[in-house]
Amino acid sequence: MADRRLETNTAAPAAKLAPLPRDFYCRESVLVAEALVGKWLVRRLDGVELIGRIVETEAYDAEDPASHCFRGPTPRNRAMFGTPGHAYIYLSHGLHHCLNVTARDTLAGGGVLLRAVEPLVGIEIMRSRRGREKITDLASGPGKLGQALAIEPALYGTDMTTAGPLFICDGGGTSVTVLATPRIGISRAADRLWRFIDAQSRFVAGPRRLGRSG
DNA sequence: TCTCAGATTAACT
DNA sequence: GTTAATCTGAGAC
Numbered sequence: 001m002a003d004r005r006l007e008t009n010t011a012a013p014a015a016k017l018a019p020l021p022r023d024f025y026c027r028e029s030v031l032v033a034e035a036l037v038g039k040w041l042v043r044r045l046d047g048v049e050l051i052g053r054i055v056e057t058e059a060y061d062a063e064d065p066a067s068h069c070f071r072g073p074t075p076r077n078r079a080m081f082g083t084p085g086h087a088y089i090y091l092s093h094g095l096h097h098c099l100n101v102t103a104r105d106t107l108a109g110g111g112v113l114l115r116a117v118e119p120l121v122g123i124e125i126m127r128s129r130r131g132r133e134k135i136t137d138l139a140s141g142p143g144k145l146g147q148a149l150a151i152e153p154a155l156y157g158t159d160m161t162t163a164g165p166l167f168i169c170d171g172g173g174t175s176v177t178v179l180a181t182p183r184i185g186i187s188r189a190a191d192r193l194w195r196f197i198d199a200q201s202r203f204v205a206g207p208r209r210l211g212r213s214g
Numbered sequence: 215t216c217t218c219a220g221a222t223t224a225a226c227t
Numbered sequence: 228g229t230t231a232a233t234c235t236g237a238g239a240c
Contacts (some may be wrong), residue, residue: 093220
């Protein structure tokens, strides 16, 4: 897999950063979560591009007791009941802004939490925003990702299928070894293997094993 | 209106 | 391994 490692911090040509189409998100959130591993998350901020390669995701939907949309629409989660492919941002523990992209084959509610990315472009800006030097500590967690990529409430509901301030593109298009594991930090439906990680990435935030006992 | 749990992180021991 | 920081929604009364 050394052939597909991407250590560069050189900006990719903007023309190649075409957002993934709406159809990509109009599937079961689990399928979208798995497919997003290896894609590039693009954040445009004050004319600067911050790009990270997605290495860790989690799927949630309305039938999932661990999901924010399990109990139906509220002012906070309304985005997850709208058209797939939009940003759902929530404040975790009153401190951290976490980024989801809405995804579902119906409008019943669902989304994919982006938990970690491998910084590719704008690394120095991310370092500055995070106040950390270690590249593996810049976006290896949902709250860290939010801080590094300037994920803020103003981005709530952003259409991520257009080349705006926030979107996801196919990126390198290289194949990825995706591993399914239990989700992190939840007590309900904790046995579902709805967390997806790049098995080879050192930027994954949590454990790489399948269950509590291995 | 009050209380509690929660899709987290970083500092401290 | 433990704990503090801090906001939101849900449920109980």
